[in-house]
Amino acid sequence: MNCLKIVSVCLLFIFVSSFLGSKDGLFNIPQNWPKPIYNFSKNPLTKEKIELGRALFYDPILSQNNTISCSGCHSQFTAFTHVDHALSHGINDRIGTRNAPVLINLAWNKRFMWDGAINHLDVQALAPISHSDEMGSNISEVVTKLQHSKIYPPLFFKAFGDSLITGENTLKCISQFMLTLVSANSKYDSVKRNESSFTKQEENGYKIFNKNCTSCHIEPLFTNQKFENNGLPLDLELKDFGRMKVTQNPNDSLKFKVPTLRNIEFSYPYMHDGRFKNLNSVLDHYGRGIVKSKTLALQLEQPIVLSANEKVDLISFLLTLSDKKFLFNPEFGYPKNLLLSLPKD
Amino acid sequence: MRFRFAVFIIAFGINVKLLSAQNFSTISVNFKPMFGHSVLQLNDSIYLLNSRDSIQFTTLKFYISGIAFWNNSTTVWIESNSFHLLDATDSNTLKLAFKVPADMIYSEIKFKLGIDSLTNVSGAMGGDLDPTKGMYWTWQGGYVNFKLEGKSNLCQSRKHEFQFHLGGYAHPYNILQSISLLTSNRQNVNIELDLKTFISNVDLANKPSVMSPNKEALILSNQLGKLFIVK
Structure with a gap:
């Protein structure tokens, strides 16, 4: 009977920790906040994946001509929106039709974009990557470029134990970084x-x-x-x-x-x-x-x-x-150690 | 004591399952996109729609999911994680193989044309569901279930091109099609999909593009769902 107790306690622990997102403080639910909407058990946070997602977030490699990164329209010191622009501009200075939203507490978001067109955080990045006024690329082109870069295959290996890059893994890492953008210290x-x-x-x-x-x-x-x-x-x-x-x-x-x-x-x-x-x-x-x-x-x-x-x-x-x-947390800023120190091709 | 007994029972169960599951046989299900009586060829082949109008196809990709074998109204085998992207440019993708118990007898194959709504809202997926496969919409959430592109003199669009990207998982435009096909118990099943019948019912002149979850996508998908036949 004791064994059963131990097993059930272990199961309970696994169950609870999967809701909390991580066991080591990578994601904490602020006191008295509701449970997040994001299902962490399908994309458990790790330090390596968050760091990789952060590199992708700040790397213009996601755009067709390597000029625009996510951070171009979502800068940290404005709570990850586009500073002082009514309508955001993307590749080749093309201007979009909406104001870039802030990226705060996304783990609690049910739908994304001003009109809710996107149903899950993981697939959100596909929209700006593909839009002709934003990054003008597509996920398949992005994955090919990442695979041929010097810095990314080793980072994916560290994160996933496999240097073969997939769309799924790329998107899930970007989610991981965005999930850490919790603002609850005002x-x-x-x-x-x-x-x-x-x-x-x-x-x-x-x-x-x-x-x-x-x-x-x-x-x-x-x-x-x-x-x-x-x-x-x-x-x-x-x-x-x-x-x-x-x-x-x-x-x-x-x-x-x-x-x-x-x-x-x-x-x-x-x-x-x-x-x-x-x-x-x-x-x-x-x-x-x-x-x-x-x-x-x-x-x-x-x-x-x-x-x-x-x-x-x-x-x-x-x-x-x-x-x-939140606005000045160095963990959310440009990942100098990753994007500046390593050779680019 | 009770606990030990439970372990014994579970271990015995696993053992029995392992022993009995050692005999497998493979059932091949081959999807054949057709144009009338001939196997559909992309790009170079020009087909006649009638005595005046012609048509060419450049893309045909669609998802087959949730494959199950039934026998007399009971499920006998269900494929787990059952998502297959079929692409007419790669004949390997049109041939699906299932490892089933050797003694399995079936009389019916059931599957879905497209991706179910739960999967559509579950974030980034891998394998055939990876967004790099070009079957995930980017301007909104959701998979394209069925993609057919080409050109015809009938289309009054730029370069006479048509595009049908049929998708939609949410009410009132949940366009997922459930397909049930009766068949005799056999190891090789050929399933044909006649695109001549499909395209002949499409208003190519006025509606050469359907690329959102909407009423047209629902109507076209309903028609497609009826066109799969066992040969």
């Missing part, structure tokens, strides 16, 4: 952990937030992961109807993914097409810019009218979502 988080406290202004801003914003931007991820029409007037040039293009359902017209507000201080410009340069413009939109239509979010049927003081307080709360430890 002032807001430390307040929640009772390690510090809000100023009076931040506290008031938090109350305004809870009254007006939290139904879509739910804590602790600050998004409900849903697609909503937040009343932006249609850009007649881009004619982007968002989620409807994916579902072909008119009820999804003008709906876009509710973005996280974490690190919002650094992720400007805002909205799917980057139309607002600063947070004041965003709050102005919710106060007097909402365009009514059939698919408008129910929460926005009444505009969010705030006084000048309330706006200042709300913004001071939003700034407590900045996570400097």
